[in-house]
Amino acid sequence: MPEQPISNEIALRIALASRQFPELAIADFIEALQTYLGDVLDETSLSRITVTNLKTALGQTYELDADEDGEDANATDIAAFKKAVRILWGELDDIDQLPTIKPYQDGDMPGSVRVAVASNNGEVLDGHFGSCLRFLIYQLSATEIRLVDIRSALEANLSDDKNAFRVSLIRDCPVLYIAAIGGPAAGKVVQAGIYPMKKESGGPARELLGELQQAMVTSPPPWLAKILGVAAGDRVKNYKALV
Numbered sequence: 001m002p003e004q005p006i007s008n009e010i011a012l013r014i015a016l017a018s019r020q021f022p023e024l025a026i027a028d029f030i031e032a033l034q035t036y037l038g039d040v041l042d043e044t045s046l047s048r049i050t051v052t053n054l055k056t057a058l059g060q061t062y063e064l065d066a067d068e069d070g071e072d073a074n075a076t077d078i079a080a081f082k083k084a085v086r087i088l089w090g091e092l093d094d095i096d097q098l099p100t101i102k103p104y105q106d107g108d109m110p111g112s113v114r115v116a117v118a119s120n121n122g123e124v125l126d127g128h129f130g131s132c133l134r135f136l137i138y139q140l141s142a143t144e145i146r147l148v149d150i151r152s153a154l155e156a157n158l159s160d161d162k163n164a165f166r167v168s169l170i171r172d173c174p175v176l177y178i179a180a181i182g183g184p185a186a187g188k189v190v191q192a193g194i195y196p197m198k199k200e201s202g203g204p205a206r207e208l209l210g211e212l213q214q215a216m217v218t219s220p221p222p223w224l225a226k227i228l229g230v231a232a233g234d235r236v237k238n239y240k241a242l243v
Contacts, residue, residue: 006041008134009090011152012098013046015133017084024058027157032057046088051081054088099123104139104148112141113227114148115212116173116194117205123147126202129181129189130162135170136205142217145209167192174227177208195223 006014018029030041036057037045049057099122117136118127127133137149151169159165163185170176176194179202189196199208215224 006152006155008098008150008152010041010043010046011154012133013088013090013092014041015152015154016092017087020080020084020087021058025157026154029058030154030158032059043090046090049085049088051078051085054081054085097122098150099136099147101149102146104146109139109141109144109146111228112139112144113175113216113224114138114173115140115175115177115209116151116170117209118176118178119205123205124202125177125199125205125208126179129166129176129178129185129196132178135166135173137170137173138205138209140209140213140216142213145206145213163188167194170194175212175224177205195227 014030014033015026018024018026021029033041033046033049036053037048115138117125117138118129118132119125119136120127120133123136132153134153135151136147137151139146139148153166153169156162156165156169166185167188171192171194174194175197176189177197177199179198179200181189181196181198186196197212212224215221216228220228
């Protein structure tokens with residue numbers, strides 16, 4: 001599992017809090033927090049943040065002109081800061097809670113494959129490769145779909161090569177589900193030996209993985225048979241395409 005200096009829980013809080021300021025890049029939001037709280041962003045440091053602190057950390061970015069915008073706009077501005085602070089403290093809505101990870105050790109699920117799913121909410125495939133908040137990591141066999149890890153992609157925003165950083169997070173996953181992916185990113189994914197499955201409409205992750213699971217049992221396409229270790233001569237030639 002890749003090292004993650006910012007834990008999944010803290011990364012989730014920061015990502016959700018940053019959404020209160022859509023005009024501000026998430027990298028700038030993280031930098032502002034680190035400027036005020038220090039390089040270590042954890043539960044203890046985030047618990048110290050206040051509305052006044054956050055406004056100071058973000059500088060003049062969200063200072064509104066009272067003459068132009070009026071009191072209602074200023075109230076909206078303050079409301080965004082208050083909500084962001086509550087999120088940083090850990091007061092998350094149920095819909096934004098991370099799903100439960102189940103233990104997994106190599107060998108637990110013979111004949112299984114590891115799959116990454118780009119996600120922004122719960123157990124849903126709804127993420128663009130280059131901007132999703134996290135990757136849900138599943139171990140998939142003919143009889144079981146097990147969520148074994150959740151990897152925050154937040155720190156990709158601080159990397160010189162965001163796509164390479166994201167690839168490094170899922171390098172142990174031969175299959176990747178995304179709602180969208182750009183050409184250069186797709187090239188890096190494929191070069192890493194990862195097969196991208198683009199599902200523009202997205203949907204519940206387990207439902208989509210159920211389709212892949214069914215293909216594993218009935219008629220795996222050549223690329224999947226190769227991942228599963230099926231000998232070239234034994235791979236099914238007549239299969240139902242997944243994409």
